[in-house]
Amino acid sequence: MAQLNIENRVIENERIVLGREDIAFLGPDLTLRGCTVTIRVTARNLILIRPRLIDCIIEVKQELKNLRWYRAFLKGCRFTGTMSGNDFGLWPVEEGAEKTLGGIEEAARTLGGIEDCDFSGARLDACRFVNCDVDTLKLPSWPCFTFLAPTHRQRELLAAPWPGTSRITVEAMLKSPPETAAVTFSAPAVAKYGGTTEESLRAVLQTLDGVRF
Template sequence: MIQFSDREIENERLVLDSATEVSYLGHELTLRNCTLIIKVPARALVIARTHLIDCTIEAKRQLTNFQWNSAHLKGCRFKGRFIGNDFGAWPERPTEGGIEGCDFTDAYLDGCRFIACDVRTIRFPRWPCFTLFEPVRRWRELSAVPWPGGLGRKVEGFAERLPETAAVTYSAPELAKSYDTTPEAIRAVLEKLDGVEF
């Protein structure tokens, strides 16, 4: 195991790239103004009770289904591909994680949730990604929209999601492939909605 814990690291470049060991950040670790390069899959990455402040976090390979709910992310900039990641704080452990003031404009997100956070402080990626705000609270409104292809079924599924989901970001090309439609048809619907950013 490669472990960084119980200290503060400032202005360093950390590269997580071990093919054989788990990369572990935490407990009681603070990274400040660091560059964190992630080259490992989610199963080889653990971030627990860690503060990342004003860091650049770059996924050099697609990071899939990773939960950042034990990380406090403040003023960080994300780059690379993040698929099915969760950012923010889980309701049952509200003090273990959080996100504020982060910038995803140089990242590609699909199926990423932002939980129990103030989304007004976050910069989201632009088209072909798009962000729906308060999707669980608004599921009835969103499911009444005439979505193209089979996309309406996905929107109906918001009813079963975590109520504290403040936003969810998708990739229009990925949704289009999965639900037999086109990014242009998805955008045409989004342009008529409130509570969306693209």
């Protein structure tokens, strides 16, 4: 495998390809602006060290599993491809760190965060958005669906008549940090591992508040 280090610079309007055989390090002190980033590496081989991606197109060419995007600051980016178990935004930080960095907004810009990004052309499953304003994001429509502030609606969600074993998915989601602003799922994926159908899931989702299709 080849090690690819992209750091200590500003790159504008270029195509960056992270190939299957790469171990890619993005950052530190890296800003990508207006770039097209093609991702073929696994999450294990993509190491984010607080890069800033602004107005970029991010093309995921093979399913990207369990990448912690909260180690990057993302603004105005458009995503395509399939992602599962990815986390975006600003992961909860200690109060002392927030104060040192000048509050949560500056912490997001320093440690990681997301705003004004477009996922409408992506397929997301079990992807969380933490400590961010979901209203600035374009999330994918059905067959994807999104729970808004799920940990604050725990009683309602647990009381719903989930078909098959899909309740397990809901219970797992509710273990997310209380700062979780949204979680997006793929109905085909949930139906498959929940032993049910997309139509049965949608019938329950339509009875709930705080769900986007």
